[in-house]
Amino acid sequence: MARISKELREIVRERLIEAGARQFAEAGLAGARIDVISRDAGFAKGTVYNYFASKQELFGAVVEEGARRAAGRFAQADPGGSVRARLRAAAEADVSVLREQEDFIKVLVREAMSFRPDTYPIIEAHLAPYLFAVAGVLAEGVACGDVRDDRPVPQLALMFVGTLSLLYVQHWASNGAWPTLDEIPELAVTWFFDGAASHAAGERA
Amino acid sequence: MARISKELREIVRERLIEAGARQFAEAGLAGARIDVISRDAGFAKGTVYNYFASKQELFGAVVEEGARRAAGRFAQADPGGSVRARLRAAAEADVSVLREQEDFIKVLVREAMSFRPDTYPIIEAHLAPYLFAVAGVLAEGVACGDVRDDRPVPQLALMFVGTLSLLYVQHWASNGAWPTLDEIPELAVTWFFDGAASHAAGERA
Amino acid sequence: MARISKELREIVRERLIEAGARQFAEAGLAGARIDVISRDAGFAKGTVYNYFASKQELFGAVVEEGARRAAGRFAQADPGGSVRARLRAAAEADVSVLREQEDFIKVLVREAMSFRPDTYPIIEAHLAPYLFAVAGVLAEGVACGDVRDDRPVPQLALMFVGTLSLLYVQHWASNGAWPTLDEIPELAVTWFFDGAASHAAGERA
Amino acid sequence: MARISKELREIVRERLIEAGARQFAEAGLAGARIDVISRDAGFAKGTVYNYFASKQELFGAVVEEGARRAAGRFAQADPGGSVRARLRAAAEADVSVLREQEDFIKVLVREAMSFRPDTYPIIEAHLAPYLFAVAGVLAEGVACGDVRDDRPVPQLALMFVGTLSLLYVQHWASNGAWPTLDEIPELAVTWFFDGAASHAAGERA
DNA sequence: AATGAATGAGTCTTCATTCAT
């Protein structure tokens, strides 16, 4: 099976990453088993190691791919306009990724929320572009006075992404009862801008 | 003698659970090592098995104990006054518990975020009184018009507790850089009432 | 099986080292299999790891033990007198160790002669006391004029030990035909002092 | 075309064997990696298997080739004169071969020292002409009284070749520090005729 | 004939669990 084309190699890699996303979402980094991943992708155990040097590295690739997909969708769906509208679009893009790639997002969110010393650096490294994109929108918001300027933009970005993540967790924890995926973008933006409890929030939403 | 023996047994059990909390907080369920827990509690490896049938069971006991300890955290301080002030007091009480029981809380938050089928119900059960207390305050807030009335109170309670948890995670993930524990109560309340991004929030804070 | 006495622990360790010597003598460091060693010593696979951190470390212990046994025998059998006589006694002691501990000596000689980058340092480190003992005798020989003084003593020691090793190899390679173990001490000393070919050697021997 | 093809095939085989010699010299049979050998020879992994059925077989071919190359080494230079001078010339010829074929010689010496049942006969067979040549010189030495006559000439030949090998090993083990290749012929002859320790040796050298 | 992706047997190593003392 030699002389495989570069594209075929890429396809196999992709399949392994997707199988990895399923395993890692289900079992976490420590609990995931390499040979399950390989089998799930349709290959024998050893094949994973033709593409990734170690379980850690495969995990990193899964995280990276997850972040890349989310970020890509992000970029596409920037309607311009108010910061609020743009962040809402971003959240919608994120949710639409979640619908299609739930495993990837689960890995991202779960491991990010678990901040294990061995996985958090990986997550952080690969999440950077994603946070960067959000931060870009927020920076413009600060510039035009739509966003408070007394808090560092990176912190704000973390808070926005955290809000989204938290809503996902609540969605999963309630087995989809509340919030539903449909509600999440609006909830995230409202919460982020107006808080969860205030009337203003209620009114504006 | 049976009496003393029983008490002694309880003390040993407690020590094992505390050592377990430390390990599980650091390494997670899969990564934790029985041997380290036992040694850390001052016993030899085998002793754990005189008290718990398996690592899983010890883990369950840690989660349960953590939930039990955390559950008490709320009753303590209710200064009365505005909803805002009362929730802030609640958050402060929560943080003060966190200071003392950081390992337990870490395990709890992690597990909550992973909603494993075998531990999530435990967490949920023990979280209930806490959520109930928060909900009580919020309900009064709704009644007096300080809190929006178009969202179910239980959802609001979940969002408040979620905000706190998210801030904890960010605290841990940043190695305490931001937010610091001191900042968390104010941040939580502001975020919950006014959002993270708005000027109103900045002004009021 | 707890509370084993220190002596029992030592005995088990010894058994593992001896089984290790057998395996390493037969298969070398790379080829040796941990579970064969453990089984051969009468234990399950994992037991080796209760005594040694890794295969390398067990190998080091085997080499050390081999060198220790050989060196010990060396020290006991120093009759004093001429350097020639003392080295002969040393060689005889060495051969008597070889008779009883052939596996250990085989490991030592084979790996020393293979100077593999990963094993040679281990061998060198553990062989040091052995070489040191020989060097001590030779240094006295230099002092009293029985040994040439224009060559560094450590080189001479290496040459003597090398001579012995070479004879062992020839013994093994010929399946014991020549030289026999009985002949080795005399051969080694003669060769070392008088050469292999000269008449002087023939006469004196 | 068949002709060229056959020659080409021979060339590729040769390159693989030389690359094999490098790997085996460095890592031994067990430690050598097919993949490294093939790459080093300028081919992809699988190519080795178009020429050799297995790693073992390639190893055998390397040993055989090494022995073949080394076998020619002696015929070259026989200056006549004293036995001593002729053996010295032989040793010099040997060292000059070593300089060019170091990897092969390393593999050979190692294997000779390990006398594995499957390779030792090969080595022995190819060593025979070399030993025979040395034995021829020695026999003349015995005849003219320059070499002791109370030891079988084949044994003497083995001892001479063994001396050389031992010096090689010490050269390699010391990373070339001592003895240097330049010193080896003189050392070998001196040691062989006069011993390593005696004054006579020192004086005559 | 060369290629190199896929394979899977083989090994080290870890560590929860057991149990004799």
Added chain:
DNA sequence: GATGAATGAAGACTCATTCAT
């Protein structure tokens, strides 16, 4: 009840070998 040595299942990772292209 405490101990810690022994156990062996489990799992990551290696790499010789195969074989489709």
